[in-house]
Amino acid sequence: MDKGLKVLNKSPFQKLTAVASALALLSGCSYKNITGQEVKAEVLKQKTNEQKSQKGGEDSPKPNIVYIVLDDSGFSDIGSYGSEVKTPNLDWLAANGLRYNNSHVTPVCSPTRASLLTGRNPHDIGMSTVANFDMGPEYENKRGRIYPEAGTIAEVLSENSYNNYALGKWHLSPSHQVTPAGPYENWPLGKGFDRFYGFLEDSGDQYRPELIQDNSPVDVPKKENYHFSEDIVDRANQYVTDQASVNPEKPFFLYLSFGAQHQPVQVPKKYIDMYKGVYDKGWDKIREERFNKQKQLGIIPKDTKLPGLNPGVKPWDQLTNDEKKAFIRFQETYAGFLTHTDEQIGRFIDKLRSVGELENTMIVFLSDNGTSSMGKNTGSINHTLPYNDVPEKLEDVVKHIDDIGSERAGAESPTGWAQVSNTPFKFYKATTFEAGIHTPLIVYYPKVIKDKGAIRNQYVHVSDITPTVYDVLGIDIPKEIKGVKQMELQGQSFSDSLRSAKSSGKETQYFENNGQRAIYHDGWKALTLHKKGDPYEKDVWQLYHVAEDFSESNDLAAKYPEKVKEMQKLWEKEARKYGVFPMTDIAGEGFLTIPKDSIRARNTFTFYPGMSRLSESASPFIINRSYSITVPIERDSASDDGVLVALGGYESGYTLFIKNNKLVYEYNMGNAVYRIESKENVPVGKSAIRFEFRKSESNKGIGSLYINGQKVGEGEISKTHQYKIAFEGLDIGKDTLYPVSTDYQNKGIFEFSGEIEKVVYELN
Numbered sequence: 001m002d003k004g005l006k007v008l009n010k011s012p013f014q015k016l017t018a019v020a021s022a023l024a025l026l027s028g029c030s031y032k033n034i035t036g037q038e039v040k041a042e043v044l045k046q047k048t049n050e051q052k053s054q055k056g057g058e059d060s061p062k063p064n065i066v067y068i069v070l071d072d073s074g075f076s077d078i079g080s081y082g083s084e085v086k087t088p089n090l091d092w093l094a095a096n097g098l099r100y101n102n103s104h105v106t107p108v109c110s111p112t113r114a115s116l117l118t119g120r121n122p123h124d125i126g127m128s129t130v131a132n133f134d135m136g137p138e139y140e141n142k143r144g145r146i147y148p149e150a151g152t153i154a155e156v157l158s159e160n161s162y163n164n165y166a167l168g169k170w171h172l173s174p175s176h177q178v179t180p181a182g183p184y185e186n187w188p189l190g191k192g193f194d195r196f197y198g199f200l201e202d203s204g205d206q207y208r209p210e211l212i213q214d215n216s217p218v219d220v221p222k223k224e225n226y227h228f229s230e231d232i233v234d235r236a237n238q239y240v241t242d243q244a245s246v247n248p249e250k251p252f253f254l255y256l257s258f259g260a261q262h263q264p265v266q267v268p269k270k271y272i273d274m275y276k277g278v279y280d281k282g283w284d285k286i287r288e289e290r291f292n293k294q295k296q297l298g299i300i301p302k303d304t305k306l307p308g309l310n311p312g313v314k315p316w317d318q319l320t321n322d323e324k325k326a327f328i329r330f331q332e333t334y335a336g337f338l339t340h341t342d343e344q345i346g347r348f349i350d351k352l353r354s355v356g357e358l359e360n361t362m363i364v365f366l367s368d369n370g371t372s373s374m375g376k377n378t379g380s381i382n383h384t385l386p387y388n389d390v391p392e393k394l395e396d397v398v399k400h401i402d403d404i405g406s407e408r409a410g411a412e413s414p415t416g417w418a419q420v421s422n423t424p425f426k427f428y429k430a431t432t433f434e435a436g437i438h439t440p441l442i443v444y445y446p447k448v449i450k451d452k453g454a455i456r457n458q459y460v461h462v463s464d465i466t467p468t469v470y471d472v473l474g475i476d477i478p479k480e481i482k483g484v485k486q487m488e489l490q491g492q493s494f495s496d497s498l499r500s501a502k503s504s505g506k507e508t509q510y511f512e513n514n515g516q517r518a519i520y521h522d523g524w525k526a527l528t529l530h531k532k533g534d535p536y537e538k539d540v541w542q543l544y545h546v547a548e549d550f551s552e553s554n555d556l557a558a559k560y561p562e563k564v565k566e567m568q569k570l571w572e573k574e575a576r577k578y579g580v581f582p583m584t585d586i587a588g589e590g591f592l593t594i595p596k597d598s599i600r601a602r603n604t605f606t607f608y609p610g611m612s613r614l615s616e617s618a619s620p621f622i623i624n625r626s627y628s629i630t631v632p633i634e635r636d637s638a639s640d641d642g643v644l645v646a647l648g649g650y651e652s653g654y655t656l657f658i659k660n661n662k663l664v665y666e667y668n669m670g671n672a673v674y675r676i677e678s679k680e681n682v683p684v685g686k687s688a689i690r691f692e693f694r695k696s697e698s699n700k701g702i703g704s705l706y707i708n709g710q711k712v713g714e715g716e717i718s719k720t721h722q723y724k725i726a727f728e729g730l731d732i733g734k735d736t737l738y739p740v741s742t743d744y745q746n747k748g749i750f751e752f753s754g755e756i757e758k759v760v761y762e763l764n
């Protein structure tokens with residue numbers, strides 16, 4: 001695809017414009033305006049042509065491009081793909097555009113987004129798996145970043161006079177680079193976007209997100225009932241309004257990437273209440289209803305089979321009343337969250353309409369992967385726990401049932417509902433079964449799509465979307481971007497299918513994430529369900545004729561062993577071609593790999609008061625090791641109190657603070673809080689405060705408090721996080737967003753009223 005030129009193919013209209021200007025120049029006549037100045041006629045003529053070429057004009061050559069991405073939402077979740085959830089605005093896009101029912105993504109977030117934004121396969125550009133995991137230079141394919149050789153659509157379009165905006169979840173920078181001091185090259189502005197507003201990591205709290213605007217951390221707007229999805233759409237609307245008002249001749253690319261439906265599932269109660277009673281009938285029934293509706297809609301073939309419940313998912317009538325009660329609430333919340341998101345999408349569409357841009361905009365909607373199983377069989381109300389492989393107890397979930405959806409819970413639905421979202425498929429996100437990689441795709445582009453509301457069956461992959469856009473715009477990628485030679489596009493345009501149902505789809509596509517593998521070729525699919533630690537060559541391959549078996553219900557591997565071998569070979573060939581090797585089957589241990597070029601590789605950190613919040617993933621790596629935190633302070637009076645250092649929030653984290661003259665350290669594990677309090681008072685005047693953690697066993701140890709070298713408190717911390725401590729970063733001298741300790745939850749950020757000289761971490 002790389003034709004080596006960064007030129008726009010000129011439309012017939014542009015050619016006419018050029019001829020008209022040339023004629024005007026040749027004509028050379030002039031007249032006097034009211035101030036008596038001489039005005040050349042050709043300038044006037046040119047202006048008329050410019051006005052004609054403003055977007056919205058009949059012959060406008062450059063449409064706006066919008067990508068709307070949902071997170072962790074399965075194939076059946078939206079109304080026009082079979083759901084009972086109310087999504088009128090997405091359904092409107094579907095009714096006025098095309099629904100693809102055979103569209104594929106990667107099993108997890110970052111590779112899908114990397115592929116979407118670059119038109120290449122994820123491994124080949126450094127993003128085999130989530131951006132949280134940077135495996136260092138030995139794993140070129142797992143650096144948690146997009147290599148500059150794979151320019152993003154924003155970089156390409158900025159060379160074609162587009163403005164480029166990104167909003168919402170990013171998750172395309174190594175997490176250890178999410179710091180207020182950069183490096184910034186993998187942040188949105190480093191990847192071609194002109195404006196950004198959102199969060200940079202994998203999940204964001206909907207009520208108190210760690211917001212970034214452009215390259216700077218910013219506070220959550222002080223707004224009653226603040227919600228992140230509303231905030232990013234307010235911003236998107238602002239960007240569109242600004243551009244339409246001030247620079248209407250310029251087209252824009254806008255990437256609107258919701259945190260929804262990823263955990264934490266959080267939405268105001270009003271939306272949860274909309275679904276009261278809807279889910280009382282349980283997941284078996286709802287799954288069946290979605291399946292039937294999908295057939296009626298024609299979104300799945302009439303002969304599709306509905307697989308049984310996934311392993312570990314109990315039939316609804318075998319659940320206890322407590323389970324039913326909690327699980328109903330989870331799904332009411334999930335549904336309300338989606339309706340709320342849809343409402344925001346509606347507000348954005350309305351904005352495009354009101355500034356006269358809707359008809360001249362191509363909108364692509366998709367979900368980045370299928371619905372997740374991280375809620376396990378109980379559902380989750382504290383998402384740090386599943387990230388650390390700590391099971392949650394149903395009784396805790398039931399106790400906090402009314403918190404689900406609120407800021408008091410990092411909620412995620414149980415697997416029974418995740419399977420419903422992924423109807424008619426089996427398994428979940430992170431696998432290469434269709435449940436993980438087969439999601440909705442809607443394309444709205446009224447200028448070209450005449451077959452409104454139709455369903456397209458072409459096999460499509462997320463890497464094909466941006467090449468399709470380039471094709472529609474008639475542009476080639478530049479040979480170089482910022483002096484870096486560009487790789488060829490690897491996705492394949494499906495622009496023909498916008499006009500014709502008959503055009504062909506993609507023939508071959510490989511998949512891989514953390515050792516889970518699959519290959520699609522010409523109507524067939526082979527896959528492995530890899531068990532961590534097993535040798536890859538021992539993995540058993542399954543075989544499905546997906547052209548006839550939409551839901552992978554009939555494993556044909558035993559019947560066609562030769563076909564399995566052929567598909568395996570093809571997987572290997574594609575894997576070699578696209579940089580899948582070396583492969584790893586990391587899961588949580590990915591968090592423990594600290595590359596040498598990460599700031600986390602240091603053993604000493606000195607932080608000064610006033611530092612912006614530092615993301616947890618870039619904070620001193622204290623997991624499973626001994627360390628100390630030393631804080632020289634000064635108190636003017638015995639009433640000076642507040643937080644010296646804190647990381648995390650009420651879900652989990654740690655905090656060192658002074659209250660009632662006592663020095664307190666709390667480690668909040670999520671299901672237990674370890675508290676150590678000084679016996680003695682912290683003196684007025686200068687003192688050296690110190691907390692020391694001595695590891696005794698794996699993820700266990702003794703915490704000690706010192707004032708001026710004297711031990712003033714000690715306690716055992718019998719379980720610490722093995723992978724990730726929290727979803728909220730490190731504060732010096734205060735505890736922003738959520739409080740780690742309930743001891744000061746009514747004191748706002750509980751800023752230290754004395755003076756902190758510095759905070760020094762020393763890690764062993």
Ligand SMILES: O=[N+]([O-])c1ccc(OS(=O)(=O)O)cc1
Nearest residue numbers: 108109110130132202262587
């Ligand atoms: O293992 N992780 O770090 C991880 C896995 C999945 C995940 O969800 S995703 O939507 O961002 O892919 C986030 C983080």
